[in-house]
Amino acid sequence: MPTVSSEELAAAAGVNSAKLRKDFSYLGSYGTRGVGYDVEYLVYQISRELGLTQDWPVVIVGIGNLGAALANYGGFASRGFRVAALIDADAAMTGKLVAGMPVRHTDELEKIIVENEVSIGVIATPAGAAQQVCDRLVAAGVTSILNFAPTVLSVPDGVDVRKVDLSIELQILAFHEQRKAGEGGAPAEAEGAVGVEGAAAKVTKPATTADSDRAGDDNKGPDGDVPAVMPA
Amino acid sequence: MPTVSSEELAAAAGVNSAKLRKDFSYLGSYGTRGVGYDVEYLVYQISRELGLTQDWPVVIVGIGNLGAALANYGGFASRGFRVAALIDADAAMTGKLVAGMPVRHTDELEKIIVENEVSIGVIATPAGAAQQVCDRLVAAGVTSILNFAPTVLSVPDGVDVRKVDLSIELQILAFHEQRKAGEGGAPAEAEGAVGVEGAAAKVTKPATTADSDRAGDDNKGPDGDVPAVMPA
DNA sequence: ATGTCTTTGTGAACGCGTGCACAAAGATGG
DNA sequence: CCATCTTTGTGCACGCGTTCACAAAGACAT
CATH class of the missing domain: 3.40.50.720 (NAD(P)-binding Rossmann-like Domain)
Incomplete structure (x- = not known):
């Protein structure tokens, strides 16, 4: 396969073909209309731009x-x-x-x-x-x-x-894992593992807020979308 | 320091204070107007949301x-x-x-x-x-x-x-390092290190484009902004 | 109790990146 | 040489995230 179209590449990478073409255009006009991109030449250009051709x-x-x-x-x-x-x-x-x-x-x-x-x-x-x-x-x-x-x-x-x-990556996996387990009480709960157990009781917040501990509130953000507190 | 304001935290983190407040608001209303956020309570809430309190x-x-x-x-x-x-x-x-x-x-x-x-x-x-x-x-x-x-x-x-x-991280450093060295001929150039040396000569592109090798063209993107081909 | 001052929480506006859609370019076949 | 077909390169518009700006809330002093 000597050439590829932006459509093929985009499908393989799971991205939009227009974005891919626009990104390539920043490197210069290396494609040929009606044909696509010369694979070898494209690989070389991207490698060079990324510094892969340097030692x-x-x-x-x-x-x-x-x-x-x-x-x-x-x-x-x-x-x-x-x-x-x-x-x-x-x-x-x-x-x-x-x-x-x-x-x-x-x-x-x-x-x-x-x-x-x-x-x-x-x-x-x-x-x-x-x-x-x-x-x-x-x-x-x-x-x-x-x-x-x-x-x-x-x-x-x-x-x-x-x-x-x-x-960090492990942290991100754990975050999603927590989500999978559902909002309710997750298994192996280890309250206070970070050394702040009782923090919720010590603070000066009204007891109602602190004690309910968010169980049941729908956790909507200010704009009404889903909670966006999510690493990567 | 028992409490912090969003302004202080934002300055420390180098982000916008409004964004920080909005992000915190997704977790619930844990701040106190006129005072700020209770540090200990905030740490606990963020830890819990991130899954740090779980084993x-x-x-x-x-x-x-x-x-x-x-x-x-x-x-x-x-x-x-x-x-x-x-x-x-x-x-x-x-x-x-x-x-x-x-x-x-x-x-x-x-x-x-x-x-x-x-x-x-x-x-x-x-x-x-x-x-x-x-x-x-x-x-x-x-x-x-x-x-x-x-x-x-x-x-x-x-x-x-x-x-x-x-x-990957090393790659990103090398990319920036390449930028620091300036667009001109960088030191220790190792053409063909990736095994495609001569690719630029083999392709069917017009010789003018291939040979000039982008030296001198200003590399503007389609919208006229700076080249955005930059990892992370 | 009332006023002032600080800081939150959030509606609204702005700006940027992504995706759409199409004109230009070039290949290919008749 | 011309017509047609494919695919690029990119202007334009939409949508999302960030930032601005302000009203509401609460602390604190008088």
């Missing part, structure tokens, strides 16, 4: 379970990412092979960054070490950081940080 | 580096998730302690799900095993799946799947 050297700092998992992750190489080095603060780890690559010590961090012209760093350290590692990465020239540590990093302007919270 | 037993299948990292992840317990069991297909892993918990063999999967009333499963297996594990989880009663394996899972209606691609 991005990255370092992974913190080679614990997560760091090792990331080092072994196959999806990186196929997207143009090249793991330039694995770095860990534990001297006992130095030289060990992870994903076929020797772990380097933190002392060499700056040198590694500069020599490999690394601009993207991945932090998979414990929370306590994250900010310190981040500062060193930035000082050495890294301008984009992917943070897996459960901390909010502060960085100077011009540096991008993206935080990945592995439990 | 969610989960199983993690595939105890490799990633599975182990997830088992050790601190963020789960604090959000109401309880790891009911770690499951792996490798008999050599059975009984080993990971995050202070013995690894169970896949043979016991169904039993574990049923006994613990697990409704959420996490798949951290290699891609090849994911669908099979998924099918068994669903058959045993799991209705929400968090998939870390690089495969698209097919599930019956009523089952939610969320796929986590660890390289």
